Structure formats: structure tokens, C-alpha cells
Amino acid sequence: MSARNPGMDLDLEWVLKVRVNTQAVLKRAQQIQGGKVAKKQWQAAWLLKAVTCIDLTTLAGDDTPSNVHRLCMKATQPIRHDLLKSMDMHDKGITTAAVCVYPSRVADAVKSLKAANSSLPVASVATGFPAGQTPLKTRLEEVQMAVEDGATEIDIVINRTLALTGQWRALYDEIRQFREACGDAHMKTILAVGELGTFTNVYKASLVSMMAGSDFIKTSTGKESVNATYPVAIVMVRAIRDYCLRTGYKVGFKPAGGIRTAQESLVWLTLMKEELGDEWLSPHLFRLGASSLLADIERQIYHYVTGRYPAYHELPMA
Structure with missing residues (x-):
């Protein structure tokens, strides 16, 4: 495990001189989408890798303790045991990376995972998700409550107004406070890229978020009209690369929203x-x-093992 990103002083000079070449980004995104993907057993291996990187998520207004419990059980056993066994992967401890829920459901998730003897992390969206338009005091309290209830990862949303109006110092200070409120919990900062206007703005927001101590930067809440797209991802991962070259700290990346097919996970x-x-x-x-990606990956793995696609009732619900 690499050291957490401690952040750095806000370097406005670096932020303000950023310019992103839109055409180059779009061209690179097309190349990646048009590239060859692995087939057969290599594809199956990559799909299992994708499963281990999923934050299995439920963020619905009608979440209840029972559907959170079901989500947790699916996260601990994401692929049917017999399918894994026929691939000789049943004893490799394959689970999703975490479960992600609203703050008020964190305690339910922690309880379910504890009962199942699982050490799977519970992530929670906080800070007035998804709009981030509630008062700062309330947003900070929400982070603290989620951490107290047992969340070890917090997905925060930035205040888009600050990014859109170029108030980078204010954005930095706000994220810094969230990082403090997170304590030992890892902080994933959601940029809501669909609402930031330009690639240059996305790059700047990525940079400011990392300078403020984000452990991850994340594309979207999943509730905007535009969510995770490949061009935006390229801008964000290049900001991650530049930040790593400058500071030596590695920051994670999380695309979210609209990722539904096994094929997309391979891209x-x-x-x-x-x-x-x-x-x-x-x-x-x-x-x-x-939230729905895992079902398609499991379908594809079923097909790889048996040579046919399952009927819906053959795979347990996520």
C-alpha cells in the first residue's frame, strides 16, 4: 500500500497556467475506446480484476436495512461460487473493493459485514451529496457522522460553484477541512465533471483536490446528466500523473455513473x-x-464457463 497523499500548499501558479488541448484529449479517448480487448480466459481474468475494483453502490431514496444487507452479501460473494470454482479462483478471496451507501445507512452496512465476518470497507457519500449545496457546517458534520458510524472511506462532493467561478483558494480550503473531518478514513473527491464546463476546469479542479489531500478523485456522483466519460477521465488521470511526478504521491481514480457493461469495465x-x-x-x-455493472460481469463469466448466457433467475441479485 503506497503512502496516503498528505496534500500540499495550494500552488495557484501551477493551477492557473493549466491549458488542456481538447482535440488531443478527444483523439486519445477514441484510441482507447477503439483498442483491442482481451478475449477468452484473458478476458475472464480481466473481468475478475474489474470485480475487485468495484465500489458496489446503492444510493436510492428507498434504501432499507434489508437491501443494504443484500448488497453487502453480494459484495462479499460477488460471483457465484461454482463459477469461480470451475475457473480455479474460488479460494482467491474475490470480493468487491467496498460497499458504498448514504451516511444514514452506514451503520446497517457495517453491521451486515461484521455479521458475515467480512473486513470489506464501507464507503459513504457525504457533504450534501449529490449537489453539495448545503452549508459547510452541515457537510462537515455529515462526514463526521459517517466516520463515527464506521465508514472507512468518504466520497465527498465539491462545491461546483467554487470551481465554476474560479475560486480555487476557497475550494482548496473547503476540501482541506473535509480531509480533516475524515480523519483516518480515505477521502474520494467527486468533481461532478459534467457540471464543470471545460476540460481545463476539470484538470484544475483535479489538481486543487489533490493538493488539498484527496486520496482519490472521482468523476461524478452518478446523478448528473453527464457522468463518467473517457475524455474527462484522460484529463483527470493525466492530472494524477503530473501530481505524482511533482510530489511522489499516488492518487487513485474512480469513474462513476453510467458504467453498466462488462465491456466498458475492460475499457x-x-x-x-x-x-x-x-x-x-x-x-x-x-x-x-x-450498481448494475456487477450483474453484467457475472453474466459474461457465466457465459465463459458454461458457453451460454444465464436466465435472470440463475444469478443471485445484487
């Missing part, structure tokens, strides 16, 4: 491998925020 893994290298292909530096 995301390829993007990470090509842009940041193999080290970023593990859950401590890469997460996929998803």
Missing part, C-alpha cells in the same frame, strides 16, 4: 493501464463506482 482497465501503469490496476488506486 476502463485498459485506460488505467496505458495512462498510469499496472500499479493503478488495484483497488487501492482504482475503483469503479457502479
